[in-house]
Amino acid sequence: MPFNRPAVFRPPSERRSYYLPLTSGCANNSCTFCAFYGSRLQIRPLEDIKGEIDALATCKSSGIRLAGADEAVYGMASYWDGRRLFLQDADALVYPFPKLREVLRYLNKKLPHLERIAAYATPQDARRLSLSELTELSQLKLGILYMGIESGDEAVLNRVGKGVDCKQMIEAGNKVKKAGIALSATVILGLGGAEMSRQHTAGTASILSDIDPDYAGALTLTLVPGTPLHRRWQNGGFNPLSPFQTLYELREIINTSRFSRCFLSSMHASNYLSVRGTLPQDRARMLAELDDVLKKGDPSLLRPESLRGL
Ligand code: SF4
Structure with missing residues (x-):
């Protein structure tokens, strides 16, 4: 079966990256809230990936287009500044380690000005790889991993089919940091619905504090x-939060999590309000911004539903 280039799902901070699919x-397609639920994992052949890297490197260095390369390569190459590259897809770290290392070596060789390689990683991926393997990837410019934590409450994690518990996620996060790779942990406001909001929020602030991620x-x-x-939800079994209720969850997480130094943001297009800053020093300012909107209670201050994205 030919490899199908996936649509781009990427973190906001990777907006200037080149998107190179490995898978x-x-x-881990079991999370009941996720667009990847039930998706079939496809592993892209190594030679195919190297062919795309060749086409990209040739185009960037000489403007020459190699025959047979995907048009998407040239579309991205036309605006790419050559500094950051994001490995697709939802858990690129699942790509078999020897081949993954080879991809990174090849990227370093063909695109020597590359500054940072990034990818999504599941906690399962980070636990499966050894510390020395992750360290090798770090030395090959794998500079940041985006890991979905989603919640720090065991009951919520169970209910959404995350497939790992809090202890395993803390272990995974610590291993990534120890390998010298920056860690960005993502959590989902409203994931516990109205019924489990309180425990979801408390658990999420707690696990974020325990992992103490860079972002x-x-x-x-x-x-x-x-x-x-x-x-x-359609069958009446899930009661979602209102937009303002999600902001109360965000407020509580910002107020009660404890970090050594963490850039926390709600810039993702799914959020109703963008707040960002470095914790702990920006805590008071971030809370004041949220409190201002919460006090006014004016829906026009929020991102309209039609402009929210995944
Ligand atoms: S591991 Fe991440 S990408 Fe995969 S189904 Fe779960 S939430 Fe979605």
Whole structure:
């Protein structure tokens, strides 16, 4: 079966990156809220990936287009500044380690000005790889991993089929940091619905404090048609939070989490309000921004539903 280039799902901070697919889909396709639920993992052949790197490097160095390369390569190359590259897809770290190392070596060789390589990683991926393997990847410019934590409450994690518990996620996060790779942990506001909001918020602040990531990104739950959680909502089994209730969750997480130094943001397009800053020093300013909007209670201050994205 030919490899199908996946659509781009990327963190906001990777907007200027080149998107290089190693896989399509997600190996851990069990999360009931996620657009990747039930997706079939496709592993892209190594030679195919090297061919794309060759086409990209040739185009950037000489403007020459190699025959047979995907048009998407040239579309991205035309605006790419050559500094950052994001490995697709939802858990690129699942790519078999010897081949993954080879991809990174090849990128370093063909694109020597590359400053940082990034990818999504599941906690399962980070636990499976050894510390020395992760360290090798770090030395090959794998500079940041985006890891979905989603919640720090065991009951919420169980209910959404995350497949790992808090202890395992803390272990995974610590291993990534120890390998010298920056860690960005993402959590989902509203994931516990109204019923589990309090425990979701407390647990999430607690696990973020325990992991103490370099970056933390808050997303807001979007009910994706076709997912089990969407069906549960349609059947009356899930009571989502209102937009303002999600902001109360964000406020509580910012107020109660304890970091040594973490850039926390809600810039992702799924959120109703963008807040960002470095914790702990920006805590008071971030809380004041949220309190101002919460006090006014004016929906026009929030991102309209039609402009929210995944
Ligand atoms: S949340 Fe992450 S691990 Fe779970 S299905 Fe989606 S992409 Fe995969």
